[in-house]
Amino acid sequence: MITATHPVETKKNYLNAEEGLKSWLLTSDHKRIAILYLISVTFFFALGGMYAALIRLELATPAGDLVESNVYNKFFTMHGVIMVFFFLIPSIPAVLGNFFLPMMIGAKDLAFPKINLLSWYIYMVGGVFTLYVLLSGGVDTGWTFYTPFSTSYSNGYVIAAGLGIFINGFSAILTGLNFIVTVHRMRAPGMTWFRMPLFVWAHYATSMIQILGTPVIAVTLFLLVLERGLHIGFFDPAYGGDPVLYQHLFWFYSHPAVYIMILPSMGVVTEIITTFCSKKPFGYTFIAFSSVAIAVFGFLVWGHHLFVSSQSIYAGLVFSVLSYIVAIPSAIKVFNWTATMYKGSVRLETPMLYAIGFIGLFTVGGLTGLFLASLGMNVHLTDTYFVIAHFHYVMVGGAIMGFMGGIHYWWPKMFGRMYSQVWSKVAAIIIFTGFNLTFFPQFILGYMGMPRRYHAYPAEWQVLNVLSSAGASILGLGYLIAIIYLLYSLKFGAIAPPNPWGATTLEWMTDSPPIAENFEVTPVITQEVYTYSAEEVLHVV
Amino acid sequence: MSSPAAAANVRHHFENAEQQKDASTIGMWIFLVTELMFFGGLFMAYFVYRQAYPDAFASASNKTDLLIGAFNTTVLICSSLTMALAVNAAAVGKKALLIMFLVATLLLGSAFLGVKTYEYHDKWVHHEIPGQHFECEGCKDSGHASLFFSLYFAMTGLHASHMIIGAGYLIFLIIQAKKGKFTPAWHTPVEMFGLYWHFIDIVWIFLFPLLYLIDRVHK
Amino acid sequence: MSALKESSHDQTTEGHAAHHGPSKGVYYAVFATLIVLTWVTSWIATVDLGPFNIYVALSIAVFKATMVLFFFMHVKYGTxxxxxxxxxxxxxxxxxxxxxxxxxxxxxxxxxxxx
CATH class of the missing domain: 1.20.5 (Single alpha-helices involved in coiled-coils or other helix-helix interfaces)
Structure with missing residues (x-):
């Protein structure tokens, strides 16, 4: 995929160490597996984005004139399934985490390289199931697969979709397992727990969630598939089952899954901010432990998705209070990032633009989450566009901004090339603008009562919907520009020095791109992480 | 530090055999935790419905055969013992003993699965399979009894599928052991498989009272 | 159970991996306990303890699981x-x-x- 003929690449690195398709498909190098993942998640992101475009196209006019309601149902379901399970959850951990977690702690590879490759294949098998669903006629249940609709009434391919997610879950479990073992056992000499970059802490917390949560949704979907396939009752009220039990089991995983998406992104943002301020992050231990706290508290709040179901009102009260508590560690992080930037020599390079964008958008997403966590307010806002806007601010404004920031931050290290500084800044600003134009009107729409998952709406909401659709096309344009100049840079970009941003973490202390075993000799760590000397600051490009 | 035989098995990204062994052990335990949560979802469903329909669960549970259940539990515990002894034999380098205990484990595991098949067949004969032709003769609240049997089959079925996978891996281990791959310094696969096998045993230790032993007094 | 003593050396660092298991005598003792408890729990289920049958059954199960965990799975000697x-x-x-x-x-x- 990368040209090997260019003169500078005569030096051996992980990209040209071996050649041929087979050397990629059978690789056990964590960096190559990360690239495989990068290609696959980008594919699914484009696919999910296509469905988003179709949804916004339909909603540009009040009448349901582009597609029938049933087809529209399939659009938003496929959008949700693909984006959540096949893009957001693997995006940062499986691409950036896979690539940089071992390097940051001075390891040659993850603890189980073959299992790492296996996880990619499992991901692809799950993806094939999803593509099968998509080609054979789709599924119309929404990404939550709520029973009894999904088990008794839906006309879509629920079983295949459920199996796809079930299989894909194991890929996330294996990645998480690999990360935890790697952090425990593969650290270089002198790399103590509190010398690890905060990106690693964030991934450790993420892995905890993946390990403890994913099996529960796996077994839930297993029961769902059994119920639909064999017509036996687990959740079906006709057999005395309780659909709310399904919702409990589903959200026991799927709420923490939000933190699977956002925690790695927070880790990326921490790295970017400390590098582009050339300053130790404010409150290292607080940021580290707030990651773990988010992972732990994140498991206690799932009931806020069930406020309008027949969940007991007393359980609702407890879940509401607990949901407020999870805001505390998130807020700690936001305060620490801003405190790091305060009086730092902030350099507004492209990754930093994304990081600053992340802080703003995540704050909006987080604060509107508090609206939804309060019981009374939630009854008014449940299943409206307010919810849609809220979680897109967290997932797109949070997770994807972090992903884009991370890609731009580490691109020179991954491929040894610099991308266009001008175009990348233009794209970052377009994405930020387009994003806000897409989703901010949805807060207002939701507050006015526009329900989610409908393909038609009253005419008085058209202005806001057209704004949103226009924003979506701007957002799409931004991503397109980014893809173009990033691909262009692979061949024509300037050669990247080993440490273009003046960062201090270990992955920058080796070649760009790194050699197959990451470091010439195993690094020995003798000083604290993020120690910026005056000399290093001057080295900035 | 580590013998040449062990060093040959150290993969390139590890510093030494000890680090590799440690990584495998931690990895295996984390995997077992995911298995615990996997079965946990089923236990969750079980507790909710048992609390909601105690009568249906009690009378449906009485349809299972207590003696067969207890016998099968005994078989599984025996296989756990032989597995533990196999790990022990591998650790002291007794090849013949290792193979013998692995084979014994395989046989006992197969015996468990055989008895399970007999039980399933029995349920089939008595129409106690949930679905269209389900009936639960003499059950109180027989409408909800099918919920018990749905859970019964999901839980024991998932347990049995773990046993089948385990039996397959056991065959692989026996072949490896015959080739003399395992030494006192390196027998990690045997040890890791032992953990897996004991875990399946633990799951059954809970399934047995929950499925077979509900309210045997007031038939 | 004096056989336990020989291998219960203290391990404070998580990096130390050389945990050998218990002796064979321990295995047989644990095995015997598990078998006896299996039949005890089956028998107790047929005795009317009112609402306590389930608690007794689960307590025995937890005890059995702990035995397997500690001795068969070597957790007692683990890190x-x-x-x-x-x-x-x-x-x-x-x-x-x-x-x-x-x-x-x-x-x-x-x-x-x-x-």
Whole structure:
């Protein structure tokens, strides 16, 4: 995929160490597996984005004139399934985490390289199931697969979709397992727990969630598939089952899954901010432990998705209070990032633009989450566009901004090339603008009562919907520009020095791109992480 | 530090055999935790419905055969013992003993699965399979009894599928052991498989009272 | 159970991997206990203890599982990290069971359907 003929690449690195398709498909190098993942998640992101475009196209006019309601149902379901399970959850951990977690702690590879490759294949098998669903006629249940609709009434391919997610879950479990073992056992000499970059802490917390949560949704979907396939009752009220039990089991995983998406992104943002301020992050231990706290508290709040179901009102009260508590560690992080930037020599390079964008958008997403966590307010806002806007601010404004920031931050290290500084800044600003134009009107729409998952709406909401659709096309344009100049840079970009941003973490202390075993000799760590000397600051490009 | 035989098995990204062994052990335990949560979802469903329909669960549970259940539990515990002894034999380098205990484990595991098949067949004969032709003769609240049997089959079925996978891996281990791959310094696969096998045993230790032993007094 | 002593040396660092298991005598003792308890729990199920049958059955199951965990799976001789991993697994399982049951236990307290 990368040209090997260019003169500078005569030096051996992980990209040209071996050649041929087979050397990629059978690789056990964590960096190559990360690239495989990068290609696959980008594919699914484009696919999910296509469905988003179709949804916004339909909603540009009040009448349901582009597609029938049933087809529209399939659009938003496929959008949700693909984006959540096949893009957001693997995006940062499986691409950036896979690539940089071992390097940051001075390891040659993850603890189980073959299992790492296996996880990619499992991901692809799950993806094939999803593509099968998509080609054979789709599924119309929404990404939550709520029973009894999904088990008794839906006309879509629920079983295949459920199996796809079930299989894909194991890929996330294996990645998480690999990360935890790697952090425990593969650290270089002198790399103590509190010398690890905060990106690693964030991934450790993420892995905890993946390990403890994913099996529960796996077994839930297993029961769902059994119920639909064999017509036996687990959740079906006709057999005395309780659909709310399904919702409990589903959200026991799927709420923490939000933190699977956002925690790695927070880790990326921490790295970017400390590098582009050339300053130790404010409150290292607080940021580290707030990651773990988010992972732990994140498991206690799932009931806020069930406020309008027949969940007991007393359980609702407890879940509401607990949901407020999870805001505390998130807020700690936001305060620490801003405190790091305060009086730092902030350099507004492209990754930093994304990081600053992340802080703003995540704050909006987080604060509107508090609206939804309060019981009374939630009854008014449940299943409206307010919810849609809220979680897109967290997932797109949070997770994807972090992903884009991370890609731009580490691109020179991954491929040894610099991308266009001008175009990348233009794209970052377009994405930020387009994003806000897409989703901010949805807060207002939701507050006015526009329900989610409908393909038609009253005419008085058209202005806001057209704004949103226009924003979506701007957002799409931004991503397109980014893809173009990033691909262009692979061949024509300037050669990247080993440490273009003046960062201090270990992955920058080796070649760009790194050699197959990451470091010439195993690094020995003798000083604290993020120690910026005056000399290093001057080295900035 | 580590013998040449062990060093040959150290993969390139590890510093030494000890680090590799440690990584495998931690990895295996984390995997077992995911298995615990996997079965946990089923236990969750079980507790909710048992609390909601105690009568249906009690009378449906009485349809299972207590003696067969207890016998099968005994078989599984025996296989756990032989597995533990196999790990022990591998650790002291007794090849013949290792193979013998692995084979014994395989046989006992197969015996468990055989008895399970007999039980399933029995349920089939008595129409106690949930679905269209389900009936639960003499059950109180027989409408909800099918919920018990749905859970019964999901839980024991998932347990049995773990046993089948385990039996397959056991065959692989026996072949490896015959080739003399395992030494006192390196027998990690045997040890890791032992953990897996004991875990399946633990799951059954809970399934047995929950499925077979509900309210045997007031038939 | 004096056989336990020989291998219960203290391990404070998580990096130390050389945990040998217990002696064969321990295995047989544990095995015998497990078999006896299996038949005891089967027998007790047929004795009327009122509401306590389920608690007795589960207590015996927990005890048996602990025996398997400690001796067959060598946790007693294992590292602190192993114990932590197991504890977190059990903790999260209890979290799932307890919090969901919290909903089902408090349903209908208000006497309003669906609340």
């Amino acid at each position: 602190r990290l192993t114990k932590m991993i197991i504890m977190s697994g059990i903790y999260w399982l209890i979290l799932l069971l307890f919090i969901v049951m919290m909903d089902f236990w408090t349903r209908n307290w208000m006497g309003v359907p669906g609340r």
